[in-house]
Amino acid sequence: MSTNEQMKNPILTVENVSKSFTKKYAKIPAVDGVNLSVAAGEVLGLVGESGSGKSTLARLITGMIKPDTGKIIMDGKNINDIKNKKSKAMLSNIQMVFQDAYSSFDGRMKIGDSIGEFLDNHYKMSREMKREKTIELLDKVGLSPEHANRIPGQLSGGQCQRAAIARAISTNPKILVCDEATSALDVSVQAQIMELLERLRQDLDIGFLFISHDLPLVNCFAHRMAVMYEGKILETGTPEKIINDPKFEYTQKLVSAGRY
Numbered sequence: 001m002s003t004n005e006q007m008k009n010p011i012l013t014v015e016n017v018s019k020s021f022t023k024k025y026a027k028i029p030a031v032d033g034v035n036l037s038v039a040a041g042e043v044l045g046l047v048g049e050s051g052s053g054k055s056t057l058a059r060l061i062t063g064m065i066k067p068d069t070g071k072i073i074m075d076g077k078n079i080n081d082i083k084n085k086k087s088k089a090m091l092s093n094i095q096m097v098f099q100d101a102y103s104s105f106d107g108r109m110k111i112g113d114s115i116g117e118f119l120d121n122h123y124k125m126s127r128e129m130k131r132e133k134t135i136e137l138l139d140k141v142g143l144s145p146e147h148a149n150r151i152p153g154q155l156s157g158g159q160c161q162r163a164a165i166a167r168a169i170s171t172n173p174k175i176l177v178c179d180e181a182t183s184a185l186d187v188s189v190q191a192q193i194m195e196l197l198e199r200l201r202q203d204l205d206i207g208f209l210f211i212s213h214d215l216p217l218v219n220c221f222a223h224r225m226a227v228m229y230e231g232k233i234l235e236t237g238t239p240e241k242i243i244n245d246p247k248f249e250y251t252q253k254l255v256s257a258g259r260y
């Protein structure tokens with residue numbers, strides 16, 4: 001990463017955010033006092049063992065759930081302070097790509113109609129504009145207009161994830177949260193999706209929170225890496241620093257496991 005990029009102001013800041021789930025037998029502090037930030041065009045890789053709180057943090061950042069305490073600040077505004085319509089516009093600045101692309105779509109709807117419905121939720125557009133925008137979005141992710149006519153089950157895993165990425169970038173997000181976005185794909189398809197994400201990062205200056213169990217992959221894509229353990233961020237640094245000189249034995253174990 002260039003010095004220029006390092007000096008950029010954060011677009012997304014997570015300030016002392018905590019979230020517990022209270023269940024019948026115990027209270028689970030899924031996210032516990034997390035601080036982090038992501039700048040435009042920056043990739044923050046988030047790693048940590050299963051159950052360490054990565055997906056909960058992703059859901060907090062995308063506004064799917066609310067924190068018990070702390071703030072999630074996007075473009076200088078707390079995303080949970082803004083009501084209704086404005087909140088919708090604010091959250092459209094942060095989009096998410098999930099591991100299972102198929103289940104992120106309505107299995108009975110044509111991909112083009114799903115993307116159109118998503119556009120309807122955010123913009124006022126004529127049918128023709130929506131059709132053109134959908135084709136343009138599919139083109140950006142390497143799909144053709146013909147793919148818009150298919151239902152998810154008629155796409156390959158890689159094509160379906162491309163469609164999910166097209167839908168995610170339809171609102172011109174400044175932050176894309178990817179939660180194991182390539183984990184379900186074959187290695188060669190995974191590499192193609194990573195190339196696509198890197199191209200979108202460069203073209204659109206999108207910042208990423210990139211969650212993955214695959215450390216070599218995070219090492220390739222991320223500018224900085226955060227290690228999560230029991231809801232907390234244990235350490236943050238360049239992938240080089242985290243991989244070659246981890247502060248904690250826990251990180252050391254993740255590093256030696258590689259893909260864990």
Ligand SMILES: Nc1ncnc2c1ncn2[C@@H]1O[C@H](COP(=O)(O)OP(=O)(O)OP(=O)(O)O)[C@@H](O)[C@H]1O
Nearest residue numbers: 021023028030048049050051052053054055056057
């Ligand atoms: N809706 C929920 N209700 C109760 N507990 C939850 C809920 N969501 C998550 N948890 C708990 O919060 C903790 C963190 O879960 P989370 O899904 O964030 O972990 P993760 O790091 O994403 O794990 P993985 O790598 O397996 O995806 C876990 O103990 C989990 O069981």
Ligand SMILES: [Mg+2]
Nearest residue numbers: 054055056179
């Ligand atoms: Mg998870």
